[in-house]
Amino acid sequence: MNILPLDNLQLGVPTEIAYYHVSGTKIFSIGDTPRIADVISLKRLKVNELYHSSDEIHLAKWIAGCGTRKLTLDEVLPSHKLAGDIFSEEGQKLIGMGGTVNRDVRRELKAKGVTDVIVIREYSELGELESYLKDRKKQSAQDSKYAEIKLDPECIISDASTISASRMKRGITREIRIKPQGDPLHEAIDHEPPGFRSDDLKKYYLSLYEKHFNQTREFFDALISENSTAIKTRHIISLANEVIQCLIRDKNLLIVMHQLQTKNDQIVNHTLNVTLICINIASSMGYGREQVLELAYAAFLHDVGMLGEPEDIFEKKDSLSSKEKESIAVHPERGVELIKKLDCIPKSTPYVVYQEHEREDGSGYPNHLKADQIHPFAKIIAVADVFDALTCTRAWRPAMLPYKAMELIIKQSNKGVFCRDVVKAFLRYFSLFPVGSWVQLSTKEIANVIAADPRRYDKPIVRVAFKNEDREIYASPKIIALANEPHIYVAAPVEAPRDLADSQFWIMNLL
Ligand SMILES: [Fe+2]
DSSP: OEEEEGGGSOOSSOOSSOEEOTTSOEEEOTTOOOOHHHHHHHHHTTOOEEEEOSOHHHHHHHHHHHTEEEEETTTOOTTOOBSSOEEOTTSOEEEOTTOOOOHHHHHHHHHTTOOEEEEEOOOTTHHHHHHHHHHHHHHHHHOOTTSOOOOOGGGEESOGGGOOHHHHTTOOOGGGOOOOOSSBGGGGSOOSOOOOOOHHHHHHHHHHHHHHHHHHHHHHHHHHSTTOOSBOOHHHHHHHHHHHHHHHHOHHHHHHHTTOOOSSOHHHHHHHHHHHHHHHHHHHTTOBHHHHHHHHHHHHHTTGGGTTSOTHHHHOOSOOOHHHHHHHHTHHHHHHHHHTTBSOEETHHHHHHHHTTOOTTSOSSSSOOOGGGSOHHHHHHHHHHHHHHHHSOBTTBOOOOHHHHHHHHHHHHHTTSSOHHHHHHHHHHHTTTTTTOEEEETTSOEEEEEEEETTEEEEEEEEEEESSTTOOEEEEEEEEEGGGOTTOOEEEEEOOOGGGOOHHHHHHHTO
């Protein structure tokens, strides 16, 4: 049997094989769509692995063997129940099915030459597991918001090899210009202020990030390997669906994930962060579920043109040479060439990959396109891309405080560089003092931002952790919705307390 760690189960997409509990109980049938809630429930039942096999005979034998196990007489405990009758060599029944083996019985069996017995295997979690499976059936019948999102066949390019960057240079055409439509994703999201979060949920979000980190690196390696063709984009669909499920379940916890920089792989980190931010912004702008998935494709692929750049370009402390600058300037075009290798992409993706560095006022590159010539998804990626780049450490500068980055983006939007609607939507989700950042209040207390409040960009919901600038800690931190407090406001953004700067620690211990 093959074993799949529960953390590696793909969420939001139908399973292609069936998965079993160690007891042989089927947990997911082919075509079931696992959701976050399933992973959390299973972990609570101490189920951390799933069993599967594509060999039907092997699977049937395994299931049949799951209910029993063979033990030597010395291993049998008084609590074990026999799985069948035991007969002597003469055919005399020594003990019946369901019977137990105490010291006298053991001695008697040994005397009759019995060495092993088959006992019933008991699983303490089985009762609870069965009631979870029953509840899940009921729940999924009434709850469609976690259902897998698929690309609309109308919006898919049938043969990606026909894409050409020269077609993108003229900007978008009328049939590509899109407006929010379909079932708005934001209607499915729980907008209540954050309540209690279990450790299981937090650990699950962290493990999801780790999983996608590794899968994204593998995907990128396949994409740039020389002879690769028809690379499957299933990873993008599953990533987008899993991120969307996290967004529906707990949007603030998801937002904080963009601060994770678990490994030193700048492009992968940037890709995941930008995808996550774009999904948030598009949802805030009222885009439909399928449209958000379509955007996620482009967000995930927006910088693949940088994959061929030598590593040291990212590590350089000095300014780039003119040759290096030229090379970076053509990364949108290189990106379009690379995505031809994919088995399936939305029609909008090449435009968006090509245009993510264009700006509303024509100051961008490679073609100085303006407002209506730029695909709306490219405008979303432009903002997410700059925000993430500014708030991450680079070889030549430290990371900017999230507030400072947000302030810079607002200034640029006022000058007409970024699309105002995108920046407004970004503020609604991230707040002027982005979720996860630290602020000093007018009361001198130090707090961290735990949720945006759509009523006021500048007055998020905060958790007050310290009494004053000396960081004297509150025994039990209080949560304040600043929009309800006319006399309390954010006085200044501050650096994260040094011991809390590790976002993984912060997520597990403070959120
Ligand atoms: Fe880029």
